[in-house]
Amino acid sequence: MSTYFITGIDTNAGKTFATGLMAKYLLDKKVNVMTQKFAQTGCVGVSEDILAHRDIMGVPPYNVDKDGTTCPYVFTYPASPHLAAKIDGQEIDMNVINASTKKLQDQFETLLIEGVGGIHVPITLEYSLLDYLEETKHPLILITSSKLGSINHTLMTLELAAKRKLPIQGLIYNHYPNNSDVILKDSIEVFRTYLNKYGYNCPIVEIPEFKIGESPYVDFSPLFQI
Template sequence: MTTYFISGIDTDAGKSYATGLMAKYLHQNNRKIITQKFAQTGCQGISEDILTHREIMGVELFEEDKDFTTCPFVFDYPASPHLAANMQNKKIDIEQINNSTKTLEERYEIVLLEGVGGLHVPISLDYSLLDFLEEKRYPVILVTSSKLGSINHTLMSLEIMKNRNIPLHGLIYNHYPAKSEFILNDSINVFHHYLEKFGFDCPIVEIPVFEKSSDANVEFGKLFH
């Protein structure tokens, strides 16, 4: 079994769609795959990102979704997880997340664990998602996009991962919103340059703008051999 951690450079980078597409690719290639969500804010019941994963995969909910193994922490308020949890007088128990991942690893070949927001999102005032990744050392798949500001956020994410010795398995470049071909082409060149500069030997996978119900032509074989 292998667990990959999917993080975005910030919120709304497209990591839920990327996670769903990767899961669909692996499922269609006969890999025993499940997705997990670190925590979910801004909804009730089953994590809306887990629902997005299943919709993209074209499958029904797993039993592990229904019993909340794939996302045990769901909070109503759309905010950073530390705040959303505090507003409901709760705390995010890292050990419970670890136990959920362990359960999934025992049942599936591959677990895609989607984070929440960017790399340095606080889980509590003294513990961030970055601290979690430094401890667990999951191979990270980092999702970036073509939004203005993404180059800055991406390069800062790469530098902090290098400084924390967090392994990078791949960089996903989400074309959405794809407002400029000049930005799309230049960003790819910049990312290749800085991956090499920071010493990361991993592929860049591009995701075109797509509809959830359609098949996106994405070269995920670069990530999963």
């Protein structure tokens, strides 16, 4: 059983789309794969990110989606999980999330867990996503992009991951929004340099620009060795 945690340099980095594309890639390779959403905010019912995964994978929602296993916490207010839970009169219990993860790990060969926002999002006031990742040691797949500010956010994330001794499986570079080919090419070189600086010998996989509704083929074999 292989479990990977997909995190981003911040919100809207492209985690959901990348997770869906990776799941589709593995599914096409006959891998028994499932995706999980750590928590969903700004939504009602089944996690909208889980539904997006299924749409990209080209499959209908699974029973584990409908019964909440793939996302046990869905909050109505679009905010950090700790605040969204408070607004809805709830509190996140990590035992519930971990139990859902274990259930999925028992049923599927590969599990992709999509995070919430960036690496240091608070789950409760005293417990952050970073704490969870330090405890579980799930290999990280970090999603970054070509938008302005991404270099700063990416390098801070890499430094923080290195200090907490978090394993990184690979970095996914989302070309959207590609406003400058010069910046795009330079950013990749910067990321390679700093991955090496922090001791990460892992691949960079690029996701090209795409139109809404499209699902471009991306070769994720460097990440999964398939």
